[in-house]
Amino acid sequence: MTTNDLEAHSSVLERLKPLINTQLFDEEFKLLTAELPKSQQFLIKMELKRLAQPCSYYIDLRGRVDGDVRPFEHKGQTHYLDEVAIQTFEKGLKQYGQYTIGIFEDVTNTSNNFRVRHQQETNKRLQDVLSGEMSTASNPVVLASDLDATANDYKAARLIRFAGYSVRREERMNFSIDIEVLLQDDESFPATTSDLSVSGCKIKIPQAIEMTAGQKVAIFFRGLEQEFALGINNGIPYQVIDVEPTDKSYYVRLKRLPLADEKGFSDFLHHFIHGNKRRYKVNLDNTYEAVFIKGYEQFYLPRISTLPVFLSVHEGKASPSCALTTENNRHLMHYFQDERQQNVLPQMLHVRRLKQCLAKEANEHSTVLYTFTHAAKGRLFFYSATHEELLQFPELKSVFLGFGAAKPSFRVFRMSVLRTLPAHAHIPLSLPNSADQEVQKLNQPPTPLIANFIRHLRYIVTLTDISTAHSSSLYKAMSYDPALLNKLKVFGHAKLEHIPPIESASVQYVNLRSESRFLYKTTVLLEQEKGADIQAFSRDFSSKGLQLECAEPVSFSKGDTVKISLPELQKITTKHQLSGLAYEVMAVSKNKLIMNMRVIDPTNDHPGKIFFQQLINNNRSKLTMAEETPKFPGLGPALRNMYVKALDSFAFYVHRQGVRYNLDVVAIGAKPNALHKLLAKFSDDADSMTMLPLLKNNATNLHFANQLKKMKRQEVPFSYEVFLRFIPEQDHLEQSFETKFDFDFQLHSAKKTFIDDVVATDLLFAFKIFLSRTGRPDTEHIAKELGYVSTYAIHKAKLLEEELWSVVGVGEVVDITDEVLLRYNLSDEKIAEQQQKRLALLAAITLSE
Known part of the structure; x- marks a missing residue:
């Protein structure tokens, strides 16, 4: 796209484009620009060099142009272009000799591009306004366009379905061969195959022929019989699965029925397909779709902020048994721990709440869960209430919310209940076992250990922290009668003597961290220029950094230098000074309560870094990795599969x-x-x-x-x-x-x-x-x-x-x-x-x- 400064020289640019990489360029350039100032000559030459730079940008004009878009391949790269764009692309190749920035700009700025048209219309309206020529009658058109300024340049997003890929038991081959189809009334007609597998095929038939799902037919492979002695006189029996109409014909999917005297036809097809895979191409539709969807799943699942908690059912009673964790939700497991490091989820996710959610209408199996903690005599007590429970105690609603929101521990969660089954833990590859031995190994179901662990899992409760500082301030502003505070015990959770363990397993993905992090909670004091130190707690640590949860919102920002002290850890070492340690703030959460910190270590002798290195080396077996390597290998993938098949x-x-x-x-x-x-x-x-x-x-x-x-x-x-x-x-x-x-x-x-x-x-x-x-x-x-x-x-x-x-x-x-x-x-x-x-x-x- 030529800049405004060079629009006057567009004809010169067009004449020089085909010569930019040839020996004639300098001579022609001098002739055409001889009368221009040196500054203009320089700009023209720089613009030509920019336009001639090789380009690798992928162009997709679907929904962006007024024309029929189709795939267009150029040197292994598939673009989606309409006819005008293809002509522009090919014209550019003749000019430049290769795909360049100039071609990219020309193709994405053709006259039928909705964005270009919109810009032209906007410019025209502006000119009309400035010249006073806009009539009153045209005003509604302007308003309608302004209401949806992005609609003309917008295409709807593709909709993908998580876990919506099929698993194929065997390979299919794209293979067109003449066949004869025999119907049950002894009528027959010629057709051709579209693809072929050992147990089925897809055939193309004329529109005049009617076939329906469930119908049985016999097929004679006439094309194969010309090259191979199949020895089958009565044809191969098939049953119609479905019929897909097209403009001029039908595609019919068939599955092969058992035949006692098929004389090894299955073995013949297996060897025929295996021997001709590269010649006729394997049908890749389902594998391509699976890779596409799984790639997007793997972007999403490791970054979920929602915490999925899996509940097992024993003798009619449901209780949490495991959770699927990520970097973004791991702090929630930390939040639901009391002073004994015991998880309180078993008390919160009780049967009455589950039934309350499941009794709601479809798409509404959820509620709002409010929680806070209260410290008394060195013990931490949890209080929680759902929206429905607050409605049952209307006189306590403002008391619970007003009192609870005044505490730093106040949280609001969206709680949703999903159904699951242990069978969902196994998602084999989209490739058949016959593809190779490694596929057969990867397609194995969960081990007996994992299968036994998950056999009673029936529900997944998802908890998403939807709190904000502003929402907490609104709840805090609710007035209430302090005399009713004692009645909040109805929302309190008693401490259990025997709490069933909740196993954590993390979503497995490529870990891009430079070192492992370990879960550990200890007091951290943050120094301020003015005022007392801010108290915080570590959530995890590595030798090079810490993640902290502060008791109150902080004013620190990314890039700030903060000095910290570790009073509890100082008690276990006299060798290292753990006060006044310099750390850099790497990230601060929106609510200003969570900070990621990195050591500032210009001389490579940071006391905190050295201390944590020794702590990790001497206690690795006692520390829990933040990635939470489970006690049950394979539990993470099993829970991941169950969640992806249930999530909403x-x-x-x-x-x-x-x-x-x-x-x-x-x-x-x-x-x-x-x-x-x-x-x-x-x-x-x-x-x-x-x-x-x-x-x-x-x-x-x-x-x-x-x-x-x-x-x-x-x-x-x-x-x-x-x-x-x-x-x-x-x-x-x-x-x-x-x-x-x-x-x-x-x-x-x-x-x-x-x-x-x-x-x-x-x-x-x-x-x-x-x-x-x-x-x-x-x-x-x-x-x-x-x-x-x-x-x-x-x-x-x-x-x-x-x-x-x-x-x-x-x-x-x-x-x-x-x-x-x-x-x-x-x-x-x-x-x-x-x-x-x-x-x-x-x-x-x-x-x-």
């Missing part, structure tokens, strides 16, 4: 394509949640989902992208709150939604006014977005399947890798609607009315499988 999360992915960031992929789990259904109402098909209600004012590039640029992979997620006004019975998406992010409100009172206004007339949906920076893709997780794709279609494997490498961020969206309504102290009647309206709306929306 809404995940989205941000890709970087050149300088632009796009929200291109959305994921759905075993069942859709409220946001999936709400957006599906305005989505065009089952394989995509519009995200426009969440992308107001180009949120991807203006907010998500700017935040991701500041973040590093290991940092805690950055969170946003987004509020949607849904206006029922509207025909168009832009008329149905009004979107407000938390940063859109300059005053908190304005947020309260907005929510009151929405609840009075329309429907409120509120969500919390956890945005994480991704690192490199975990190709080890998909290595075997990706290698299989590479063997038979290396261009497809490269396309997959390019897409996964372009992912820079992953978002987790959590429904907080009920909590927001209670947070702003709406009446119980208003909350119930909103819940009923929401349930009625969502019940009327169905998603295609």
